[in-house]
Amino acid sequence: MQQNKKMIQQGYNTVAKKTMESPVMRELDELISQVSTFDTLVLIRGESGSGKEVVARRIHEASPRAGKAFVPVNCGAIPADLLESELFGHEKGAFTGAVATRQGRFELAEGGTLFLDEIGDMSLPMQVKLLRVLQERCFERVGSNETKHCNVRILAATHRNLEDMVAEGTFRQDLFYRLDVFPIEVPALREHTEDVAALMSIFMEKLEAKGMRTPRFSTSAMRALKVYGWPGNIRELENLMERLSITHPGKLIGMNDLPKQFRTLGMVELKVNDERADQDALMTSLLARPSEDDFDVALEVSPANVKPPLPVEGIDLKSYLQDIEQWFISEALRKEDGVVTRAAQLLGLQRTTLAEKMKKLGVL
Template identity: 60%
Template sequence: MSQVSQDIFSSLVGDGAAMRQVKTLIQQVAQTDATVLILGESGTGKELVAQALHDLSERSGRAFVPINCGAIPAELLESELFGHEKGAFTGAITARKGRFEMAEKGSIFLDEIGDMPLPMQVKLLRVLQERTYERVGGNKSFQCDIRVIAATHRNLEDSIEAGEFREDLFYRLNVFPIEMPSLRERPEDIESLLTFLLQKIQDMGRKVPTLTEKALIALQHYPWPGNVRELGNLVERLSILFPGLTVDYEHLPKKYQVPLPDGAQLIKPVKCPEISTPVTSEERGGQGELSLLKRG
């Protein structure tokens, strides 16, 4: 992998088989204009994948424009995506560019696409098919030359069955799917994720804790419903409570003090010289005292 790729992947932390596969897929598709659908639970880092896809593409010098389709009221989403003309609706005192126009020649990231209302799905499908759109309240057509990346935490095939997502839009988006693994599916990456997150705090001039091996093993056995986002919150909490101190199993918040199987050992990623090397099996094991970061 080139130095440029390594720099871009620096936020996609993890050397286990699951993350190596994600990085391989990103490298394979980034240089194309294929539409990518990123799947995965909330908090797994889907926007980091989208950003890496843009940064490794030929559009990297242009804008990367994210929009959370589930966070914007349905009545405002069309204007947010495609812009509006002056007087298009009450409060539209000036014309405004939409996210598609801002992303021209670059990439647009449609986060939580599974939460997009059905009427808006029809309009998005037309844009993806015809590569043209109009601002709300306008009749001028704008040409659309952008890379479309979408993401969702939902099972869109279930949403199709429930009548909540258009099947034709799903197939238009699902050209090249990338599945982001949950944190509980890659416990071997927790050690490197902790190091990365603690280093970010240390870079701000703050003291950080050192976790014992037993504390780390406990975190590797915790199910992480909030994924990497939850891990980040825990690291922040521990850094406030134990600056420059050692954190053992009993110092962890109660819910992270999970029962450990007899002889539980630290799970390590299988070493692999290149992320593109196929991995057919994963042997986990290894032990030894671990100090994530020296006390700040």
């Protein structure tokens, strides 16, 4: 079971290993290794798209709670008046629309890890209630007076400057210090562009596993991608890989084949309009000329790379396939925020079929 789990989670582990070429990512890996074995609160900070949830998942997978649920909640995506019910659950009739009793994310994460993403977007009244849970490890469902105790590890993340928010009065100082026990800063992709090629390989392998044909990249294209500023960080890189796999399946990508914003070779923005116009004209002229570097293959992913190797000691195939099924169901439920109907659509199953499989496999 544990061996199967490690093989199935290879995607997350591969990200960790392949991005360790840069010093900043090696430092990040060391911090994750140090804190994973403890139940310490961790505040993960970094720009949007930099991989904060991946860091949270790596901490969970390396912790003693790895066998239990990892439950993510995007505090910025849930309306403030619904977040309390989402986190703590509610009783039937607690409010209009509460037609049945519902468990909250704290209960779903019991024994495991609750990841509070974008915690800086949480309202002040909700911050007070969260602080109480962090201090006393108990809560009540909406509409109930029964106190429930919880055994959950909390990981939080934000792209906001919480110190500034504390000074402005939009984030509670006591909650900030409660969360900021072990801060981890996830670097922006522009700070470790030497990892671009490794990350591209990871994303292309995932696309190949989904049946898509990924392109090959020339030396000139790779040079352009490594000097690009990546304002959208790792998420922008992943989206680019999918886009190019659709527009250039199996083809060699030269610098001219990249979207326009990636073809500036990292030139800085000039304030003088005339100078900028001259620069754009020069770049257009240069890009129109094919280069030998446009025909050299610098990066490609073989479909064979995405197939898991057969362990030397053999494998329990039935158990492995069951674990794969369980993992994909859990991932679909996570991506669809626990909505079974949408998760079933994502998996190509009928809702009733998925519900039966969830019951059989013990997936909440």
